[in-house]
Amino acid sequence: MDKWKKFKESYFLYSFLRDPVAIVSFVVFVFLVLASFTAPFTAPYDPYDTTTISIMDSEIPPVWLEGGEKNFVLGTDSQGRDMLSTMMYGMRVSIIIGIGAVLLQAFLGVVIGLLSGYIGGRVDAFFMRLADIQLSFSTLMVAIFISAIFQTAFGVGKYSEYAVPILVLIIGLAEWPQYARTVRASVLGEKEKEYVEAAKVIGFGSRWIMFRHILPNTLSPVFVISTIQVANAVMSEAALSFLGLGMPVTKPSLGSLINLGFEYIFSGSWWITIFPGILLIVLVLVVNLLGDWLRDVLNPKLYKG
Amino acid sequence: MMEHLLEVNNLEVKFKLRTGGLTAIDKVGFTLDKGERLGIVGESGAGKSVTGFSIINLISKPGYISDGEIIFEGKDLTRVSEDVLRHIRGNRISMIFQDPMMTLNPVFTIGEQMAETILAHKNISRKDALEISVEKLRQVHIPSPETRLNQYPHEFSGGMRQRIVIAIALLLDPAIIIADEPTTALDVTIQAEIMELLLELCEKNETGLILITHDLGVVSQVTEKIAVMYAGRIVEIGSTENIVANPLHPYTRGLIKALPGSRGTGEKLYQIPGSMPNLTEMPKGCAFHPRCELAEGECFTTVPELMQRGNFRRLAACHKV
Numbered sequence: 034m035d036k037w038k039k040f041k042e043s044y045f046l047y048s049f050l051r052d053p054v055a056i057v058s059f060v061v062f063v064f065l066v067l068a069s070f071t072a073p074f075t076a077p078y079d080p081y082d083t084t085t086i087s088i089m090d091s092e093i094p095p096v097w098l099e100g101g102e103k104n105f106v107l108g109t110d111s112q113g114r115d116m117l118s119t120m121m122y123g124m125r126v127s128i129i130i131g132i133g134a135v136l137l138q139a140f141l142g143v144v145i146g147l148l149s150g151y152i153g154g155r156v157d158a159f160f161m162r163l164a165d166i167q168l169s170f171s172t173l174m175v176a177i178f179i180s181a182i183f184q185t186a187f188g189v190g191k192y193s194e195y196a197v198p199i200l201v202l203i204i205g206l207a208e209w210p211q212y213a214r215t216v217r218a219s220v221l222g223e224k225e226k227e228y229v230e231a232a233k234v235i236g237f238g239s240r241w242i243m244f245r246h247i248l249p250n251t252l253s254p255v256f257v258i259s260t261i262q263v264a265n266a267v268m269s270e271a272a273l274s275f276l277g278l279g280m281p282v283t284k285p286s287l288g289s290l291i292n293l294g295f296e297y298i299f300s301g302s303w304w305i306t307i308f309p310g311i312l313l314i315v316l317v318l319v320v321n322l323l324g325d326w327l328r329d330v331l332n333p334k335l336y337k338g
Numbered sequence: 339m340m341e342h343l344l345e346v347n348n349l350e351v352k353f354k355l356r357t358g359g360l361t362a363i364d365k366v367g368f369t370l371d372k373g374e375r376l377g378i379v380g381e382s383g384a385g386k387s388v389t390g391f392s393i394i395n396l397i398s399k400p401g402y403i404s405d406g407e408i409i410f411e412g413k414d415l416t417r418v419s420e421d422v423l424r425h426i427r428g429n430r431i432s433m434i435f436q437d438p439m440m441t442l443n444p445v446f447t448i449g450e451q452m453a454e455t456i457l458a459h460k461n462i463s464r465k466d467a468l469e470i471s472v473e474k475l476r477q478v479h480i481p482s483p484e485t486r487l488n489q490y491p492h493e494f495s496g497g498m499r500q501r502i503v504i505a506i507a508l509l510l511d512p513a514i515i516i517a518d519e520p521t522t523a524l525d526v527t528i529q530a531e532i533m534e535l536l537l538e539l540c541e542k543n544e545t546g547l548i549l550i551t552h553d554l555g556v557v558s559q560v561t562e563k564i565a566v567m568y569a570g571r572i573v574e575i576g577s578t579e580n581i582v583a584n585p586l587h588p589y590t591r592g593l594i595k596a597l598p599g600s601r602g603t604g605e606k607l608y609q610i611p612g613s614m615p616n617l618t619e620m621p622k623g624c625a626f627h628p629r630c631e632l633a634e635g636e637c638f639t640t641v642p643e644l645m646q647r648g649n650f651r652r653l654a655a656c657h658k659v
Contacts, residue, residue: 226440227435227436227437227440227441228440228441228442228443228444230396230435230441231433231435231441231442231503232443233396233427234394234396234427234428234432234433235427235428235432235455235458235506236423236424236425236426236427236428236429236458236459237424237458238424241458245454246443249443249445249446250443250444250445
């Protein structure tokens with residue numbers, strides 16, 4: 034209760050309630066997350082259950098167009114799956130991969146950044162050059178490269194079975210340098226501060242000083258990049274899926290749905306591509322807007338408390 | 339002979355530079371007994387802080403102790419393992435820094451920081467640790483310490499923060515507190531308060547104090563012994579009374595003459611001419627000779643030893659005494 038009271042009086046909540054963009058973004062984001070994670074109960078159909086799908090229902094347009102059916106509000110895709118249900122399930126896959134990948138990136142990046150910044154010297158040189166090398170390729174290229182290795186190593190069948198964890202791993206490995214660099218930069222600034230010296234004088238060991246004293250002081254930029262990185266990871270996953278390297282068609286994410294529909298766009302079935310596309314844009318946009326707001330709140334230069 | 343609590347002999351600290359070694363501290367030696375208060379005085383760059391840090395063997399790179407010994411409670415701190423040192427730091431010897439704005443971690447409440455410090459050295463429950471913290475906060479005259487424990491450093495004023503830093507230094511009842519310019523960053527009015535508090539606590543707990551400062555006025559009120567440092571060496575060491583009343587070394591004399599109030603009102607303050615030599619280009623002979631009015635003959639050629647001169651009951655490093 035005490036925590037709740039503190040939260041109610043905080044600058045965090047105060048600034049949130051005075052920023053209409055943040056409120057709208059947050060509401061939309063929560064709605065999308067709820068819609069996708071309650072999909073097994075709320076979606077009208079189960080797109081993973083092949084027995085309920087009939088190929089006869091394929092490419093039915095949305096309900097307000099000629100030929101639309103009441104059963105399929107947003108129409109059906111080329112295999113006769115209900116678009117609305119498939120998108121809800123697909124968004125769930127996209128969000129899980131996005132957040133999972135960011136957690137992995139953040140973990141790798143924070144640990145490496147902290148070690149590089151605090152220990153310095155050779156450790157720093159090694160990890161930062163590694164980051165430089167990786168950043169000199171586009172992330173997508175690195176991701177394609179890693180996923181190609183996985184696909185040949187596991188075989189396509191196995192790959193599609195474990196597609197979600199593998200994609201998390203791919204995108205996580207492809208983008209850790211962002212975190213590592215940010216954390217390292219803050220650590221370099223923080224470790225010169227006297228509280229670190231004071232902690233040494235008190236007799237704490239370096240591991241304790243790193244993780245317990247310096248890390249919390251470097252977290253605000255980490256939170257900010259995390260939101261933006263979630264959006265980026267969702268985009269990367271969509272891009273990989275669009276290129277056919279991501280989620281298989283049987284368990285589509287938003288990206289693979291867009292890819293799937295793309296083949297039919299010139300035959301008139303535009304809805305298979307456009308609806309997941311709009312949903313992807315909205316999802317990425319609200320996450321980015323929330324990230325912008327968070328950056329403003331956590332930036333001490335803008336903080337006027 | 340009585341054993342001293344802390345004995346520093348022939349301490350030499352070097353800094354490894356690209357251009358070769360640089361001696362920041364040269365043949366520094368002093369002793370400290372239980373409950374004794376020693377002031378280390380000198381201008382910026384004289385090696386006061388490096389001396390302070392070297393006692394707990396925490397000189398930042400590229401510095402290192404190249405010679406000498408630091409004997410504390412029977413152990414030579416220059417030779418013991420890192421584990422033993424960690425046990426001594428904060429526990430038996432604690433340190434207070436210049437700027438209380440910086441020495442407290444901004445993301446933790448002071449209660450957390452205090453409890454953490456105790457738990458790092460003692461195997462007691464968190465609740466007991468917090469109780470000790472409250473007790474110590476009361477000793478440094480922080481009003482309503484129980485509620486203050488849950489506040490963050492930014493909710494305190496500068497003077498309060500320095501009190502908290504002192505309370506943290508006292509948490510484990512150390513034998514020695516090293517205070518590195520503890521009042522420099524504070525208002526003049528608060529400076530006196532903090533010094534008084536420090537003096538009171540050291541007397542009450544019989545804690546040894548090494549006060550590092552450039553302010554001879556502060557030192558003379560608080561300490562029993564003074565070591566005057568110049569360019570990495572001690573140039574004069576002895577009891578506070580003697581040194582203030584009758585300084586031997588021309589540098590000490592200059593420092594005392596430069597104090598406001600040593601001349602009549604309206605007159606310009608005295609200034610020692612010139613500035614301290616850069617450690618990379620030390621003058622030959624006595625390091626002070628370029629600024630010394632008395633310099634002649636051997637001052638230009640040989641470094642004076644720190645030893646008893648004449649029948650004064652203290653040590654000085656000057657040929658002209």
